[in-house]
Amino acid sequence: MRSLRREPVLLLxxxxxxxxxxxxxxxxxxxxxxAPGPSGYVDFLQxxxxxGPLRNSVEVTxxxxxTAVLLGFVYAYAMVYSHxxxxxxxxxxxxxxxxSPPFVVAASYLLLFGPRGIVTYGVFGxxxxxxxxxxxxxxxTIAYFPFAYQLIADVLSRSDARMEQxxxxxxxxxxxxxxxxxxxxxxxxxxxxxxxxxxxxxEDFGNPQIIGGIFTVLPTQAYSxxxxxxxFTSAAAVSTILLxxxxxxxxxxxxxxxxxxxxxxxxxxxxxxxxPVPLGLSAACFVACLALAAxxxxxxxxxxxxxxxxxxxxxxxxxxxxxxxVATGTNGDALRNTLTFSVVAAAxxxxxxxxxxxxxxxxxxxxxxxxxxxLIMPAAIPGIFFGIGYLTAFNQAWLxxxxxxxxxxxxxxxxxxxxxxxxxxxxxxxxxxxxxxAATSLGASKLRGFRDVLVPMLGGSLRVGFVTTxxxxxxxxSVVIFLFTPATTVAxxxxxxxxxxLNWGGATAFTVADIGMAIVALVIFAALAxxxxxxxxxxx
Amino acid sequence: xxxxxxxxVSHVTKRFGGVTAVDDVSFDVxxxxxxxxxxxxxxxxxxxxxTIAGFYDPDAGDIQIGGRRVNELPAHRRGTAxxxxxxxxxxxxxxxxNVAYGLRVxxxxxxxxxxxxxxxxxxxxxxxxxxxxxxxxxxxxxxxxAVARALVIxxxxxxxxxxxxxxxxxxxxQLRVELRTLQRRLGMTFVYVTHDQGEALSLSDWIAVxxxxxxxxxxxxxxxxxHPRTAFLADFVGAVNLVPARVSELAETTVTVTFGTHRxxxxxxxxxxVNAGHxxxxxxxxxxxxxxxxxxxxxxxxxxxxxxxxxxxxxxxxRYWVRVDDREWIVxxxxxxxxxxxDGAVSLSVRPERVHVIAE
Numbered sequence: 001m002r003s004l005r006r007e008p009v010l011l012l013x014x015x016x017x018x019x020x021x022x023x024x025x026x027x028x029x030x031x032x033x034x035a036p037g038p039s040g041y042v043d044f045l046q047x048x049x050x051x052g053p054l055r056n057s058v059e060v061t062x063x064x065x066x067t068a069v070l071l072g073f074v075y076a077y078a079m080v081y082s083h084x085x086x087x088x089x090x091x092x093x094x095x096x097x098x099x100s101p102p103f104v105v106a107a108s109y110l111l112l113f114g115p116r117g118i119v120t121y122g123v124f125g126x127x128x129x130x131x132x133x134x135x136x137x138x139x140x141t142i143a144y145f146p147f148a149y150q151l152i153a154d155v156l157s158r159s160d161a162r163m164e165q166x167x168x169x170x171x172x173x174x175x176x177x178x179x180x181x182x183x184x185x186x187x188x189x190x191x192x193x194x195x196x197x198x199x200x201x202x203e204d205f206g207n208p209q210i211i212g213g214i215f216t217v218l219p220t221q222a223y224s225x226x227x228x229x230x231x232f233t234s235a236a237a238v239s240t241i242l243l244x245x246x247x248x249x250x251x252x253x254x255x256x257x258x259x260x261x262x263x264x265x266x267x268x269x270x271x272x273x274x275x276p277v278p279l280g281l282s283a284a285c286f287v288a289c290l291a292l293a294a295x296x297x298x299x300x301x302x303x304x305x306x307x308x309x310x311x312x313x314x315x316x317x318x319x320x321x322x323x324x325x326v327a328t329g330t331n332g333d334a335l336r337n338t339l340t341f342s343v344v345a346a347a348x349x350x351x352x353x354x355x356x357x358x359x360x361x362x363x364x365x366x367x368x369x370x371x372x373x374x375l376i377m378p379a380a381i382p383g384i385f386f387g388i389g390y391l392t393a394f395n396q397a398w399l400x401x402x403x404x405x406x407x408x409x410x411x412x413x414x415x416x417x418x419x420x421x422x423x424x425x426x427x428x429x430x431x432x433x434x435x436x437x438a439a440t441s442l443g444a445s446k447l448r449g450f451r452d453v454l455v456p457m458l459g460g461s462l463r464v465g466f467v468t469t470x471x472x473x474x475x476x477x478s479v480v481i482f483l484f485t486p487a488t489t490v491a492x493x494x495x496x497x498x499x500x501x502l503n504w505g506g507a508t509a510f511t512v513a514d515i516g517m518a519i520v521a522l523v524i525f526a527a528l529a530x531x532x533x534x535x536x537x538x539x540x
Numbered sequence: 541x542x543x544x545x546x547x548x549v550s551h552v553t554k555r556f557g558g559v560t561a562v563d564d565v566s567f568d569v570x571x572x573x574x575x576x577x578x579x580x581x582x583x584x585x586x587x588x589x590x591t592i593a594g595f596y597d598p599d600a601g602d603i604q605i606g607g608r609r610v611n612e613l614p615a616h617r618r619g620t621a622x623x624x625x626x627x628x629x630x631x632x633x634x635x636x637x638n639v640a641y642g643l644r645v646x647x648x649x650x651x652x653x654x655x656x657x658x659x660x661x662x663x664x665x666x667x668x669x670x671x672x673x674x675x676x677x678x679x680x681x682x683x684x685x686a687v688a689r690a691l692v693i694x695x696x697x698x699x700x701x702x703x704x705x706x707x708x709x710x711x712x713x714q715l716r717v718e719l720r721t722l723q724r725r726l727g728m729t730f731v732y733v734t735h736d737q738g739e740a741l742s743l744s745d746w747i748a749v750x751x752x753x754x755x756x757x758x759x760x761x762x763x764x765x766x767h768p769r770t771a772f773l774a775d776f777v778g779a780v781n782l783v784p785a786r787v788s789e790l791a792e793t794t795v796t797v798t799f800g801t802h803r804x805x806x807x808x809x810x811x812x813x814v815n816a817g818h819x820x821x822x823x824x825x826x827x828x829x830x831x832x833x834x835x836x837x838x839x840x841x842x843x844x845x846x847x848x849x850x851x852x853x854x855x856x857x858x859r860y861w862v863r864v865d866d867r868e869w870i871v872x873x874x875x876x877x878x879x880x881x882x883d884g885a886v887s888l889s890v891r892p893e894r895v896h897v898i899a900e
Contacts, residue, residue, distance in 0.1 A: 434625075434628035437593075440595070443617075445614070457631065457632060
């Protein structure tokens, strides 16, 4: 603290960071939590309308997480351990879903298995009721198993190959090594991966909203209470319940892995070769991955085919008419907005997170622990809650002079802070403090040393923060659903609206355009960063 | 050391939680001196150095540089460039940019900067390596860059934190000589931290031996080595024979001590009170003995008869462990190639002025 007093600029910078965190992370959330007031909570809890959605949320989270993790584990095990062919192909297929809004799986599902779906109606001539629990379960399994795969692959690839070599050397077979060495050693990481997947599933808003029907979960109930009934008090109470669940999962996750694992976009360290697995196992892995990849290709391929055909699936004439629709008017604006908002938010988020990470990791001032907690907390906040928070706190008449696009950008910046922040802290841990001290002893102030010495060395952390925030900003629906205005609408909102309008051509073309735009942006960025990025899960 | 102090550390205390790392430490370093803080790991020497640098705030006490109190000065305004144990070279800068960094921060003009960087690199023998990256340099070269980077800004005090400990023995000795020569030529004030007593003895004008956060003794290397004030010091700085004895007689400049069945008249230690009847420790360096197979020559000091228990060939010396009664003495014989190794019964003798008395 004394050293801070001697460097007033540093003190001011710290105060600015604290002020921003309090304004844009703490304040909106507190607004939501306290909105109903004590009597509001009592009335709401007595009303009992929350019991069904809570039960549904818990039920579907348990089911979807279980299946997503199982599939993800198979995929990850195959990628990390087996000697199957086509690994680069499977890697790309496993990454693509991360670049798309998760809820487009629901759209594809409707096209495939809906009342007029190509499988259900086209092949079997049936129009089953596919809304509700089983629909959500299936869709979330497909939408989130790639996330689980990335997280689990990260954990498995970090397990110490030398231990496995040693166990094999002592006479254990591959199966035995896996159960007695690999699994016990990666248990905390796997636990954290499962809980992280559970948080993604729990806060999923788009899929249940599209195919849930009368099966309401907490995020969709919060949404419909506001958009359908204008009942803000109840919505705040519902989302507070959701927040508590997510926080519970998140706290458990942090206890397991110290809050390090995220689905992020970063370089992955290579490891020493692992002991060979039997040929039969590799073959089984290959078949399993082929099946899962086929499923993903079917789901996303359906969207692509639909985007390029007149009326899917009845009229399969090739057309680019849907893309013309996407490129014009409000739709074109929405795409442009998505790009602008996401790039700006990603840049600010990465830089701010790096600076905040430096203040916390290298600082000696009191209260660092509290700031650290606040900076990682948004990872536990469901997007719908975050959106409602910003709606409550900042959708005020006296702020009308502010372009509403900034509100979306700011929400994206702070919702995604944890990724860049954790990457910065992890990066800083790799840099010996004597480097900062060397700069200081040569006459550079702490800020100057940060700029000259640490920032150039933390390019990796900046890239992780930027790319991951960008991808999450492009794909989020729940954060922005309460914040957009006609002029500041974004791609995910338009896709969601087009699905609701049953404009399948438009919705799918929009999806393809959105994903394509994200890929192009990432390729350009990768070229600028001289190819030093890779997509996947990592310890930030 | 007389003259006015350039660096003055007075009553500095530094605590970490409940642990007192530096406990009321005071010392003065005159301008242009090579001062060394020597001690085992955890003795507080590095903490003292880092407190001088401004990386730690002292809990009590003052640091003065050039007559000015610097406690409230942030680390980057103290003019205390530091050479780190792991060199801490900026990996994303070339050798030239590393060395130029401090000048750049100080807004030194480009022409002067270029000149000073060139001169300093020549000074440490790195001309021609300007465009290398730190990762392309050997350990010794990295160390020289680190020194050049600190020297070039002409600090008030240059702080060195075990700068040679990551190098192999041969290079360490070579750089030791270079560092000493460099410091002499520049007349710059150096404060050097090490746990290596050989380094401390060969480099320093002045040594402070630290233990458990306190300065146990400070003085010139010769003084520290031959006249340690405590058993810890005697033992820490080099190999030593420490033998309990009792003072039997006191004279103006000598004391007579008895140990076992032996009796000897040795130099009376200055500025330490010893009284007749007191228990003391005799401190004899192994190289102070002469060892012969025959009967002792000099009855004036300590003469002992014993048998060789073990011996170790150290290259420049032969070290013997000689059993005398129930005690083993360490004895070094210089130039061991001159005669065949001794075995069996030997005689030891040491001149009285080579025996130092430590008051317990």
